[in-house]
Amino acid sequence: MKFRHAAAAITALLVMHAAAAQTAVPAKPASTPAPASAEAKPGGNPTTDPATAGMPKAETPTVASGPVKPGDATAGQGKAAACGACHGIDGNSSDPQYPRLAGQSEQYIAAQLEAFKSGKRMNPIMMGFAQPLSEQDMHDIGAYFASKASLPGVADQALVAQGQTLYRQGDVDRGIPACMACHGPDGRGNPGAHYPQLTSQHAKYVEARLKAWHDNGETTGTPHGKIMSSIAQKLDDKDIAAVASYIEGLHTNDPTSAAPATP
Structure with missing residues (x-):
């Protein structure tokens, strides 16, 4: 008899604890709330986030690349190393299928490199070389070749x-x-x-x-x-x-x- 009473008491105690736990912990919502990092921030949609209504829109900051400086021939020498295979180290190509670049203007060379990069001027080889170049790189390379002397040719x-x-x-x-x-x-x-x-x-x-x-x-x-x-x-x-x-x-x-x- 005592054993049955003890068992009943323990069972009742467990039921009380379970009921208390259900009262203290709210039911899990149907959908999990968005993490803090995804919460609306100033500039959010006022319709879905009334707390941000009327607040100025936050803009994503952009990093200014700065104006392009005149080409630096010294810096361009290293950047133009790959060009030497076809156009000659000093811009005087030995193979006539490749143009001489020595003495060519910085502006023209930079413009042509940009045209190759954008695809306005089609040449698979030159496009590959131009793709990784920045605008400053193009002007530096142009300045380097502009500083070189074009060797005289001979006419028929x-x-x-x-x-x-x-x-x-x-x-x-x-x-x-x-x-x-x-x-x-x-x-x-x-x-x-x-x-x-x-x-x-x-x-x-x-x-x-x-x-x-x-x-x-x-x-x-x-x-x-x-x-x-x-x-x-x-x-x-x-x-x-x-x-x-x-x-x-x-x-x-x-x-x-x-x-x-x-x-």
């Missing part, structure tokens, strides 16, 4: 007369403007307008570019490309060969001078 004497006429006078009857109108009488180009230096450029490279514009037109939609496409389509193969050869032989009397033309 049999083509000089025709090439010189096209370069300096154009052909009014066919609507062909003189090349020097944009690229300068000495072929140094116009950095401010992004017209490239042509002096001493490989004839094969110039010829290939002119033929591409002649045959395929301008595929990038750039203003300079449209200009060159419209001109090249008026040239025949003899014109292209002559002006390309003349450009390779075009240089100043001082081949060591690498000072780029001013706008």
